[in-house]
Structures are given as C-alpha cells and as structure tokens.
Amino acid sequence: MSFTEAAARERVIGALRAETDTVSDRWVQLQLAQEEMRDIVSESELREEADALLGALLRSLESDIPANRVVATDRPLRQAVIDLSMRRARNGAMPTVTSLAVLSLKEALLEAVQRQTRDSEELFITAVLINRLLDRAGTLSFETFVEGREEIIRRQSRQLLEVSTPVVRLWRQVLAVPLIGTLDTTRTQVVMENLLEAIQEHEALVAIVDITGVPTVDTAVAQHLMQTVNAVRLMGADCVISGIRPSIAQTIAQLGIDLSTILTRTTLADALAAAVKLTDQASAHTSAGAQEKR
Amino acid sequence: MNARPTAGVPILRLGDVLLTGLLNELDDATVVAFTEELTTRITADRARGVLIDISRLEIIDSFVARTLMELTTMARLLGARVIVAGMRPPVAMTLAELGLRLAGVETALNTEHGMAALGWHQSPRPSGEVPDDGTW
Amino acid sequence: MTGLGEFGGTGATGTTTLTGDSAGQVGLPTEPTVLHVRSEQDLLAIRHAVRDATLTVGFSIVDQTRVVTAASELARNAYIHGGGGTIRIEYPTRPGAVGLRLTVDDSGPGIADIDAALTDGYTTGAGLGHGLGGAQRLMDEFEIRTREGGGTTVTATRWADR
Numbered sequence: 194m195s196f197t198e199a200a201a202r203e204r205v206i207g208a209l210r211a212e213t214d215t216v217s218d219r220w221v222q223l224q225l226a227q228e229e230m231r232d233i234v235s236e237s238e239l240r241e242e243a244d245a246l247l248g249a250l251l252r253s254l255e256s257d258i259p260a261n262r263v264v265a266t267d268r269p270l271r272q273a274v275i276d277l278s279m280r281r282a283r284n285g286a287m288p289t290v291t292s293l294a295v296l297s298l299k300e301a302l303l304e305a306v307q308r309q310t311r312d313s314e315e316l317f318i319t320a321v322l323i324n325r326l327l328d329r330a331g332t333l334s335f336e337t338f339v340e341g342r343e344e345i346i347r348r349q350s351r352q353l354l355e356v357s358t359p360v361v362r363l364w365r366q367v368l369a370v371p372l373i374g375t376l377d378t379t380r381t382q383v384v385m386e387n388l389l390e391a392i393q394e395h396e397a398l399v400a401i402v403d404i405t406g407v408p409t410v411d412t413a414v415a416q417h418l419m420q421t422v423n424a425v426r427l428m429g430a431d432c433v434i435s436g437i438r439p440s441i442a443q444t445i446a447q448l449g450i451d452l453s454t455i456l457t458r459t460t461l462a463d464a465l466a467a468a469v470k471l472t473d474q475a476s477a478h479t480s481a482g483a484q485e486k487r
Numbered sequence: 488m489n490a491r492p493t494a495g496v497p498i499l500r501l502g503d504v505l506l507t508g509l510l511n512e513l514d515d516a517t518v519v520a521f522t523e524e525l526t527t528r529i530t531a532d533r534a535r536g537v538l539i540d541i542s543r544l545e546i547i548d549s550f551v552a553r554t555l556m557e558l559t560t561m562a563r564l565l566g567a568r569v570i571v572a573g574m575r576p577p578v579a580m581t582l583a584e585l586g587l588r589l590a591g592v593e594t595a596l597n598t599e600h601g602m603a604a605l606g607w608h609q610s611p612r613p614s615g616e617v618p619d620d621g622t623w
Numbered sequence: 624m625t626g627l628g629e630f631g632g633t634g635a636t637g638t639t640t641l642t643g644d645s646a647g648q649v650g651l652p653t654e655p656t657v658l659h660v661r662s663e664q665d666l667l668a669i670r671h672a673v674r675d676a677t678l679t680v681g682f683s684i685v686d687q688t689r690v691v692t693a694a695s696e697l698a699r700n701a702y703i704h705g706g707g708g709t710i711r712i713e714y715p716t717r718p719g720a721v722g723l724r725l726t727v728d729d730s731g732p733g734i735a736d737i738d739a740a741l742t743d744g745y746t747t748g749a750g751l752g753h754g755l756g757g758a759q760r761l762m763d764e765f766e767i768r769t770r771e772g773g774g775t776t777v778t779a780t781r782w783a784d785r
Contacts, residue, residue: 340718347719385583386685389576396596424583427574429594429601475604515663546670546688548695549754577688585692585757 223297282341373406399468405436435464508540536605542573572601705729
C-alpha cells in the first residue's frame, strides 16, 4: 500500500485546517435538516458545539495518540462529545438525533477530504480512518445519552418520592404522614427523614403514620413500619399507625408479625383522637409528676 | 447547684435532678469514666431523676447505645429515672436502621421536654410552691 | 486492517476512562487513605477521617451519619475481635454516582459462621451483637471474606447519586 494510515491522518488534518468553517457549517446544516432536530438544539448552540468539537478533534489528531484511542484519551475531545450528547438527552431528544449528530459529522468531514483528493485508494483509507475515529465518538455519545436520561429518571423518581410523602401538621404537637403505594427501603428512608425533621421542627409529641393507601403489608413493609416507629420513639415522640384495614390485619396476624408494641387505629380520625389524648396525658403526667413530689 | 467536670463532662444538680450531656468527641474511655461518675453522683446526691442531653452527638454506635442502656438500668436500681433528650434526626434514623431500639431508655425531644417530664417547669413559681423534698 | 483487532479492546478502555473522568470532575482523591486500628484512640481518629471523607463525596447528613456509624462498628469489630488491623477509605465511581468504600482488614481468628455473625443479637464480645449486621444495613454493598485462622476482610460501599 503506497498510501498509509499516517498519510490519511495528515489528509484529515489538512482538510480540517483548510476548511474548519466549511465543515462546521455543513455539519450544522446537516443536523438542522433532520426533522427530529427541530426545537431540540438551536442553530447557535449547534455552531458552538461544532466549533468546540472540530477544534478539539484537530488538536488531538495533531498529537501522537493512535487514531482508535483519540476519543478515549483526549480529554477536551471527550468532553466535547459528552457535552453534545448530554445537551440532547436533557432537551428530550430522541436517541436517533444523538447518533445522527455524529454520523452527519462523518459526512461533512468526508466531503471536505473529497475536495482535497480524488484518488480512490486515498479516499478509501481516509474514510476508514474517519470511521474508526468517529465510531468511537458515536458509542461514547450514545453511552452519555443513556446516562443523561437515567440521570433525569433518577432525579424525577427522587422528586416523586418527596412529593408522595408529605408530612402534615394535624394538631398542636401532632403530625401525620399519609402513605400511598408500597413501602420499600428507599421510601422508608425518605419518610423517616422528612418525619423526624418535622418532629424536631414542630416539637411534635405524636406522629401518625396512615397506611390507608398502602395496598399490602408483608414482612418487609411491617419491618419498615417498625423501623419508622422506633426512630420516632428515639427522638422522644410517640407513633400511632392508622388505616389498618381488616384484610391487612388478617395478613399481619397470619404472617405472625408482632406489632403489639405499636399503637394502632383503623381510621385517621381515631388516630388523631388517640394522639390528642396522648399529648394531654403528656402534660397531665408532667403536672402529676410535679404534684407527686410536693 | 454545683458543677464538677470529670472526663470533660459537667454534671449539674438541680434539686433532685442531675443534668448532664455528652459531647461529640467521645472515646470509649470517656464513656466509661462518665458512667462511673454519674452513678457515683446519683448515690451521693440522692438524685431521683437524670437528664442526659445528647443533642451534640453526631453518631451513636452500638457501644454508646449499650452504655446508655446500662446507665438507665443502673440508675433505676439506684432509684433514679433517666431521660435521654435531644437525639438528632439522622442519629435516630441510623440507630433504627442498625436495629437498636434502646429498649427501656426513656427519650425526650429536647432538654426542656425532658426536664418537664422529670417534674421541672419553665415558668418561675411563687416561693411557697418550691418543692420541698429535703435536698435543698 | 490492523485496527480491527484493537477495536474491542479500546471499547473497554473507553468505558473505564468514562468513570475515571467522573471522578476527576468532582476532584475526588484517587489515592486511598489507610488508617490503623490498634487502640481506642484510633477509633476516634477513624470516625474523624471517615466523616471528612463523606464530606468530600458530598453525602447528605443522614448518609454521613450512616457511613460514619458503620465505620465505627467495623473498626471496633476489628479492634475487639480481630486484634486490630487497618481500614482503607476509597472513592469508587460508576456512571451517575460516586461512592465511599471502606475496607477493614484484621488478622484475628476469622469468623467461623458468617451468616450467624450477620444475625442481630449475635455476639462473641462486648458489643450489642448488632455490629456486622447493622453495618450491612447502613451500606449499599457489603462483603465479608474470612480465612480460617488468617483474619477477616470486610468491604462496604455506600453510593451517592449525583
């Protein structure tokens, strides 16, 4: 082979040096031409991306990093690819848009090389080089895209957890958490954290955990309830569990789960009545204790 | 009312109640010294109540938990009721997850609630109503 | 083409470097910290070091408390049952998350029955018997390796979403 890979690399560098702006323009236009691209990324943002990525690409090609390792090892280039994919993921783009972004760069770059040479062997080897270079960028961009979407999902599920476990103040020194849905480990942790902080803030003496909206109580759920009750008690407050339906009572009995140390009520109203009584008792007990000493 | 520091932890006497607290930088030796000092003081001062403020503790591991439980039992044997007050929310959560309930240990939201439970009131009373139990 | 052979290999490198980058971005130390567990004073020093490490990772206050408590349990365990040892603090990363990993090594007699040791209430020493099982519940990942007559290694990791 008379035309080497090193020569092909020089060819790409040459094309980039001579026509950075043209390649950049062409790339932006190719992306804008895609139907799915509308409203995802603006033209000026595309332009910024293109300038950043092409600049980084040129500098990394001028270094002595092997072509197939350029994207993996060159930090600015990696960052440019990651930024590009993250932006698409966060703006709610379809996965195709992200992969097409890198694919259309290939096209723009090949066109530029084509303007430099017409030799078919040269073109072929250069095309292979460009492919190897940008396929790496393509996989990285896809990885980043998926990661970006996962980040959004994680954030949303956290937000959902927060809003689905509100702590409300029902009475002076009485708080309540209405639980809806299942009670897994993560959920229990969020409920506990919110509840304990509210207890401290309001100096609450009783916390009601209402499980009317919890479909089933199994051993794990019961354990999580016990954990919550224990944490509330460690803070120095009492805990009442309300909303235990007959079917749930049956399950608890059949599973042999011991909730005997926990104060339970069938309805939230009953629980509130019990809670108010407890707060009265607390103050009465205090005075009684004082009386006793006199 | 008198204060005497031992193991860096002062124990105050307010009538028949001993008021003390644990500091965050607890090593095992300090915990042991504190337990000894407190039980000695319960007997010497004929205390009927002990309030331990733990609002400064940033963690409670099983060693400190066990000490608090033992202290409560010992104090009860000596005729005093112990209230542990002011546990921080993250500490309470972590203890509950560890599976430590501090069985037998009475808790209060803060020192004020704990002292009230031990028969102390924040509002000043007319002199005629000062409890007269012989310890003053 | 010579490139084809290297293709699969560099793919793997790419993924590793990605996680490496995430660590670089938040400025986590790449070198582990190793502390000795030889005295009761060391336990206090370990709590300090682990607290600092949780701040570096950016854990919530509740997670900080969980990790420091777990470290205290594990270190005490190594001190009482293992005749002392070392604790290593590392900062592992994975896509979308950074973490804190504690590796506690002791040269004690080893644990004969790991399942029993992880059961609440099981104790052969002065603790409450909640040490290992409790620490396991406070961390996301937990592994015990024991060598008959050759000590025990406990590895425990907690992740923080970013």
